Amino acid sequence: MKNSQLYKGSLTTIVMKLLEENGRMYGYEITQKVKDITKGELKITEGALYPALHKLEAEGVLEVEVENVDNRLRKYYKLTEKGSAETINRLAELEDFIRNMQTLVQPKLDY
């Protein structure tokens, strides 16, 4: 994803959140969306994204609709019912994670 190790483990959560928000997206669109939202700070590589999408599909979290647009293949992914439920858990975990990391890092305000 980037130079920083910190993004490891966050890819599927990001994907699921984006799909929850946007209904359906295709892989390349996801990479561009993340780049836009983070102003270029986070670049999802295709070598990481596509295997992750396939895995989520195999787990029944995502389902795919293949379409042909301008003579090019597109695979639209969207959350299944199971995936929507999972996303809620993932986002709760992310909030916990962020809160815990802030607690660990935040300078003590005891003065």
Next chain:
Amino acid sequence: MKNSQLYKGSLTTIVMKLLEENGRMYGYEITQKVKDITKGELKITEGALYPALHKLEAEGVLEVEVENVDNRLRKYYKLTEKGSAETINRLAELEDFIRNMQTLVQPKLDY
């Protein structure tokens, strides 16, 4: 560390921050400190921590002082000069990471 994948990649940053704050700590102390600070939500496993400490030492980020306390071995770790400089970078990266993740996840406030 936990059930959530999100903590992957954050271990060394956590360790370095704790050492920056506390001067010197030993491995077991770090595991307990993290458990305390996060109210049990994050448990660093020894299988992850000790190899990480050894690696940071090999990289010249940490240095070790062995002591004998109550007939038990303790290895106190502290940041080297290089380690202190590195820690500043790591914490900046963490702040960027958290900000980016919040941007990705935060519901749009355009209403």
Next chain:
DNA sequence: ATTTATACCCAAGTATTTTATGTATATAAA
């Protein structure tokens, strides 16, 4: 004509962590 953008894919290698152990002493509980 060549590069950039769009759009998918895989596989080898790397790095981090989990899981499952192992050793040993001190203290608390049954």
Next chain:
DNA sequence: TTTATATACATAAAATACTTGGGTATAAAT
């Protein structure tokens, strides 16, 4: 007093996620 818990270190195999470096193909821009 035996057993369990806490303290304190450690390793090594397996699982996991990601990086890096390719590959295929069409459309648009330079």
